[in-house]
Amino acid sequence: MxxxxxxxxxxxxxxxxxxxxxxxxxxxxxxxxxxxxxxxxxxxxxxxxxxxxxxxxxxxxxxxxxxxxxEIMGKRLVEETDKHYIIEVGAGEVWHEVVAWSLAQGYPGLENLALIPGTAGAAPVQNIGAYGVELQDRFDSLDAIDLSNGQHFSLQAAQCAFGYRDSVFKHAPAETMPLTMIARATGVAEPRGMGLAGRAVITHVRLRLAKDWKPELGYLDLARKQAEKGIEHPSAQDIFDWVVEIRRAKLPDPAQIGNAGSFFKNPQVSADQCEDIIAREPKIVHYPMLDGSIKLAAGWMIDACGWRGKSIGKAGVYDRQALVLVNLGDGEGSVTGGEVVTLARAIQTSVYERFGIQLEPEPVVW
CATH class of the missing domain: 3.30.43.10 (Uridine Diphospho-n-acetylenolpyruvylglucosamine Reductase, domain 2)
Incomplete structure (x- = not known):
């Protein structure tokens, strides 16, 4: 330490x-x-x-x-069953390197999540997702430490209360139940009442990867890439390579242009709400979800409000993807957090006034 x-x-x-x-x-x-x-x-x-x-x-x-x-490191296979590989990674491991390592070891299933920035320990907090796959789809369990008493505990998927870019780790505690009791709880009807934000630290994450692997190609960008490459039955490595190509073409490299990736969540609305918006905005990009709701493309709405390439101070909207806010400064002349927050709020106001939708930021403000 x-x-x-x-x-x-x-x-x-x-x-x-x-x-x-x-x-x-x-x-x-x-x-x-x-x-x-x-x-x-x-x-x-x-x-x-x-x-x-x-x-x-x-x-x-x-x-x-x-x-x-x-900075807890380590990647290993901890269990192999007839149907799954279960791998464990330290919270400090770079997520993209975990994805690449898993493929190199012959454990497919994470390829759609390639090039998502951040570490493995943050992946369950945000329930990261991309191109039709979310972490919860590959999650097994995690280890964490209770900040109130330093005790170790583990959580299964149901206890993490995963949602769209959401988990129990993003919600403030509503009560003082000891985390050892939460870890033992089963069939909890409202796990978000046991919010763990600021109360626990994840140390290790375990992922369950199916041996009966099937490609996830439902997103339009991947379907286009498959047609472009002319590969009828792509491998996991093919999909990994395509996702990397797509993301690099759309998103700025933080090593070159400071950013926090996609800044806003794609909002989900009811089918009736979507029909109402389409009546006013026929070109809005939207995706039907399995639960009957509709996901709206936040980047499209921000772009439609004219924010692409615009800036407030040294905080700007990326000119190739309106969902990304970027640092237009450098070094000691870097953007301030206040400028980023001001720009984000201005975008939220514009989108709400035009579409009646309140965009929710993904990053946490310190």
Missing amino acids: LVEKNAPLQQYNTFGIMARAMNLVRVQSPQDIPDFLAQPPLGASRQVVVLGGGSNIVITGDVEPTVFKM
Whole structure:
């Protein structure tokens, strides 16, 4: 365990926003967390924020809570059944590298999730997803640590309350039930009442990958890529390569242009709501969901409101994908978190006034 005082955070967030952490703890093993919690200066308040790849945060100033920077590594096959491979990865592993490693080992199933920025430990928090696959579709279980007492516990999929870009880790605790009781609970009717935001830190994630692999090609971009390549029966590696090509063509590399990936969630509405919007906006891009709801393309709506390529201060809307906000500054002249938030709110207002839809940001604001 390494503890740094007044640590710069610009290199640890993909937006490249300048800020400092009063206390930054490099968590390199699960035991580092209870060891640190047992020491001052954290005290009784135990205010902690967790930093993975820094790809889903907007920092609006210096960070007073202790920052746990997750650096727990490791990738391994922990179990093989007749039907599945179960792999375990440390929370600090880069997600894209996990996807590439799993394919190299002969464990397909994550290829549609290639090139999503961030670390493995953040993947369940956000229930990351792309091109027809969400983490919950491949999830087995996870290990975490209770910040109130330093105890280890595990959660299965149902206990994580996965939703669209959502999980129990994004909701504030509604009660003080010990996490060991939550971990033992079964058949919970309303698991979000047991929100774990700020209350637990994920240390390891286990994924269940089917041996009877089938390609997921339902998204239009993948169907176009398949037709372009002329491959009737693509392999998992083919899909991985296509997803990487598609994402690189659409999204800026954070190493070149600071950003946090897709900034807004694609909103879901009822079929009746969608029909009403289509009556006013016939060209709106939308996708039917299995539960009967309709997913609307947030990027299309932002583009339709004229925001593509526009900026407020040094916060801009990417000129090749309106769903992405970017840092138009650099170094000490970097964008501020305040500028990003101001731009995001202006976009939300425009979309609401035109479509009656309130866009929800994906990144967490510190």
